[in-house]
Amino acid sequence: MTRSTSRLQQELQQSRPFRSIYQEAALSLLKTADLLRRSLSTRLEPHGITPQQYNVLRVLRGAGPEGIPTLAIGERLIEETPGLTRLLDRLETKGLALRRRCPQDRRQVLCFLTPEGGRLLDILQPSVDSLEQLFAEAISTPEAERLVQLLERIRERQHNQ
Amino acid sequence: MTRSTSRLQQELQQSRPFRSIYQEAALSLLKTADLLRRSLSTRLEPHGITPQQYNVLRVLRGAGPEGIPTLAIGERLIEETPGLTRLLDRLETKGLALRRRCPQDRRQVLCFLTPEGGRLLDILQPSVDSLEQLFAEAISTPEAERLVQLLERIRERQHNQ
DNA sequence: CGAAAATAGTTGATGCGTCATCTATCGTTT
């Protein structure tokens, strides 16, 4: 399939067209997500935390005062990660999170958000919202819904392998 | 804005709906790209290379026998990366890439693909193609074109900040 | 020409992703 020169091709400085629209879609997806991650990272950096740490803090807030076991955090993250122990180590060092062994099941370690962690999340909110705003400027509401739909179908396929 | 419970919400085990469709689109994008990266990684792993190394090998092949300066590789990658020196170190150790100081401009280091690197790329081709195939099963050609379009507009916005 | 600035790349430090392995605890089974 031959296609006309697209913007992504120019960005990647490739001379040849993509072999297929699907290849282009895959690369475009990876590149857009990378840009988004980078944007978020830039906004969080002045506050000394990484996107992953930010996500964990949000999960901790969602868990509330009863806390949440370490591994349960992983299930709620956007990107799965096995390195939660060390990530929580750093959050605890910074005073943003707390851990306590669960008395009922001493294998589990319950994780909590500290008040300071909560304050940081509040401070971060506007920065993150402004990122979302970029999306709103780029595409319309129905287009966003369409995008979500397409991505969902792709994820579904991947899961089934 | 209130919205009905979507699939992504279930996946993330969140009780509350997204604050906006744009937030959902952003998270969906990150999650889908992560899954895609993971899939690629799984396919490459048996051959002992990472997605980033694979991308660099493809860029080296694209550069041909004249080679390409180290930093120029970075500009052609999907995800920008400053750690090219060490990545090339590993490729060179594995015998997949070669480096030589450029005689004309002795600041530059020209990078090449070795024949063994080329053979590895050929071997990897089917695995990567099959990933693309997943896309083809999930969405139609016009849908893929629409997806590429939407993603392009989002990237454009991000660039302009 | 000679000093300053720009360019190409390397290196060190820190955080994170990932895999395999290990310990501790719990549940179940006999």
Add this chain to the structure above:
DNA sequence: AAACGATAGATGACGCATCAACTATTTTCG
């Protein structure tokens, strides 16, 4: 109760991302 397997988490090792110096060349310009 003792043994088995399952589960929760920690740890070590390695690769990669990122930022900040740092070196070595070239270019520019007074």
